[in-house]
Amino acid sequence: MRILGLSAFYHDSAAALVIDGHIVAAAQEERFTRKKHDSSFPAQAIAYCLAETGIALDAVDHVVFYEKPFLKFERLLETYTAFAPRGFGSFSRAMPIWLREKLFQKDLLCRELKAIAPKSDWRDRLLFSEHHLSHAASAFYPSPFQDAVVLTMDGVGEWCTGSAAVGRGNDLSIIKEMRFPHSLGLLYSAFTYYTGFKVNSGEYKVMGLAPYGTPDYADTILDNLIDLKDDGSFRLDMSYFDYCTGLTMTNQKFADLFGQPVRDPKTDRLTPFHMNMAASIQKVAEEVMLRLTRALAREHGGGNLCLAGGVALNCVANGKVLRDGAFDNIWIQPASGDAGGALGAALVAWHQHVGGKRQVNGHDLMQGAYLGPAYAQGEIERDLAKAGARFSVASDEEMLEATAASLAAGEAVGWMQGRMEFGPRSLGARSILGDPRSPTMQKTLNLRIKYRESFRPFAPAVLREDVGEWFELDGDSPYMLLVADVRKERRRQMTNEEEARFGIEKLNAVRSDIPAVTHIDYSARIQTVHAETNPRFHALISRFKAKTGCPVLVNTSFNVRGEPIVCTPEDAFRCFMGSDIELLVVGNCLMRKTEQDPSLKLDYKSAFELD
Structure with missing residues (x-):
């Protein structure tokens, strides 16, 4: 069938x-x-x-x-x-x-x-x-669980904005719903709009900005915008919002409540106020998720929980739910949107x-989310030659050695291997990689390669067998959807001057042995890399570990700001030539920037509409 x-x-x-x-x-x-x-x-x-x-x-x-x-x-x-x-x-x-x-x-x-x-x-x-049944099915049916509670949260579907379902074997039934206009996803999107980011794409920026601020406005949100009950159900005061009838998310009453107008991203810089707003809505979203999951565990038992819907991409909240322990096991659909x-x-x-x-069978059915197209070595060579690329073809051993050496030398590497990922995260098939030990790698990748805001955090890709030695997580996180802290013994003690810094200035302090993936609150959005689902990426990190003693790489999506993740060898080469990536590895083809035809260099900084 x-x-x-x-x-x-x-x-x-x-x-x-x-x-x-x-x-x-x-x-x-x-x-x-x-x-x-x-x-x-x-x-x-x-x-x-x-x-x-x-x-x-x-x-x-x-x-x-x-x-x-x-x-x-x-x-x-x-x-x-x-x-x-x-x-x-x-x-x-x-x-x-x-x-x-x-x-x-x-x-x-x-x-x-x-x-x-x-x-x-x-x-x-x-x-x-x-x-929401589609969301719930995407979470439960591929999960490794025979039985589970399924929670879905997003902006809005037809009427539903959030649902709880129970899955048992072949059966999946939605048992509770929240209905429009009361929506956690739309509440978060309202703050995305208010802080000057694009709705439906900028929510993860708000999450990334939150640790730079303090949640000074969380009580204001809870006292005025959302009536939150103990079981996680809530109603929004719609007099502050305009998404039911207007063309914007919030109105003047919303701006008056917080004392500032909507930020114009073209003219207004991010300030401590916007960081505090991000921290505040993030705290409220986490509180909603914690109350919901605790109530569901009390009602249905705290065995297995599955998550989907756009809110399930909030990996910080997911990490809080996991550590809260209301459920023994959590599985999140990697393409939650x-x-x-x-x-x-x-x-x-x-x-x-x-x-x-x-x-x-005890494993999820997503195959590591590697469900997109792959290209045979012959196709790669033909397509790269057509694009004008100058490349060498290496054996597997030579390719891994050259790539690991480049990473250890502090270079940024474009890495395209095997089947493309399904979902918003690059997971080692269409990735830009870097050395997490470098104190300048985060800024370099953001400003010179991704052409995006300097505050944006990067994720560590870590060998599954080594995750517990570097992070306060001893479990699977293959889809980069859980946040956990760097282990205390890997952290660096901050000086008084560094502790006193505020906002973006906090970025300049080295916080751990792997500063490029350590956020300012010592957290990290973790991807565990498994030999079973991505043997080539696992082999690369293992080779990097053999050279450096570090089983971690910086892993970010292979694109620039506003561009979809690359799909084809030609896409990869264009992005390579439009950014400051030093080495491109596609299949067994290696390309160094210094060896390329300079006439093929592209201006990628303004090639795509900003997200």
């Missing part, structure tokens, strides 16, 4: 192919179109998924969309009715688009599918899941529509 799951038309369109319950392929459309958060119909992602198994779209038994457009249209109408006449302007602008495109989304999907496979009638083969809804929709169809059985 071949089932194709789709998400599209909002942000992060994607396709995922499931055959007899096995996840065969999954990819986001942005990786092919090179348009960040591309929301268009995922034609190229579909083409990739089908090519991975050599089948045509006609051979697919069901196509499943990740949400129900009619329910979303119902929410739009009821919301505008409830708030009328306020918001008529945005209503009048939105309604023609909904009537033309989204209300008749089944017709639109059938037309798009028919354009690929014109001989098939898709009306009987096209299914629709619900948004809407892209993962495509996979969840396919799994809903397999397990609930078709009745297919689960295979639970």
Whole structure:
């Protein structure tokens, strides 16, 4: 049974192919179109998924969309009715688009599918899941657990903004919901907007900025914006927000509450106020998550917890939930956002529509999230030559030795190997790597290579067998979705002068043996690297450890700010030539910047719309 799951038309369109319950392929459309958060119909992602198994779209038994457009249209109408006449302007602008495109989304999907496979009638083969059921399915069905509580939180689906579900074997049932407009994801996005970052892409910047400030406004948020109950349920005071009826997240009353206007990212610098706002909303989000998970553990037992939805990408909150210990085990879907809804929709169809059985073997079924396209060595050489690259071809041993030596010498390395990752994190298949021992590596990568804000933290990729010796975590974190502290014996004692620094100035202090991945609160967003799922990346870190004694590398996504993660060898070469990366390794091909044709150098700093 071949089932194709789709998400599209909002942000992060994607396709995922499931055959007899096995996840065969999954990819986001942005990786092919090179348009960040591309929301268009995922034609190229579909083409990739089908090519991975050599089948045509006609051979697919069901196509499943990740949400129900009619329910979303119902929410739009009821919301505008409830708030009328306020918001008529945005209503009048939105309604023609909904009537033309989204209300008749089944017709639109059938037309798009028919354009690929014109001989098939898709009306009987096209299914629709619900948004939060798709999220829940993406978390539970690939998890290593036979039984689990599943918590999903995001901005909004059709009506639902958060759900609790119980999974047992083949069964998955949502038992509780929170409904629009009361939403933790939208609350966090309101502060993303207020601090001058882009909604639906800048939330992780707020999380990264939070440790530079203090949560001075957390009580103001709890006293005015959110009525939070002991069990984690809540209601928002909508008089402070404008997302129901307007075109912005917050209004003047919100700005008056905190005493400053919305930051304009083009003209206004980040100040200690914005850092404190980030710290405050982060603390409130963590408190909501802790109350929710504690209440669910009391009600259903504290065995296994699965997480999905955009809020599950908040790795700091995830780390707090893990250390809180309400649940014994936690598993988080690596593609927790809407892209993962495509996979969840396919799994809903397999397990609930078709009745297919689960295979639970103690390991998750995501295959390390390496579900995207790979390129054979011959393809790599042909494509790089076509792009004008000057490269040498090395044996596996020579390639690992040269790459580890470059890293140990303090160089930044572009690393493209095997199948591309599914989800927003680079996990050692499409990565920029660096030496975590370097006190200047974080600033170098941010400013000279990624062209992004200097405060942004980087993640350590650490050998799974060594994680407990470097971090206060003794478990798996393969998807970079848990934060834990650097072990005390690896930390450096701060001087009085360093302790007195404020805000971004804190970056200049060396805090540990691995300063490039140690945040200012001594935390780190950890990726454990497993030989079973990524043997080549594991071998590289092992070689670096043999040279330096350090089983850790800086791992960040292979792109510049505003660009999707690279997909093809040509993408990798362009990014290499548009940044200050010194060495590029694609398969067994090695390219040094100093040996490239200088006429191919690109200006990547302004090549993409900033995220």
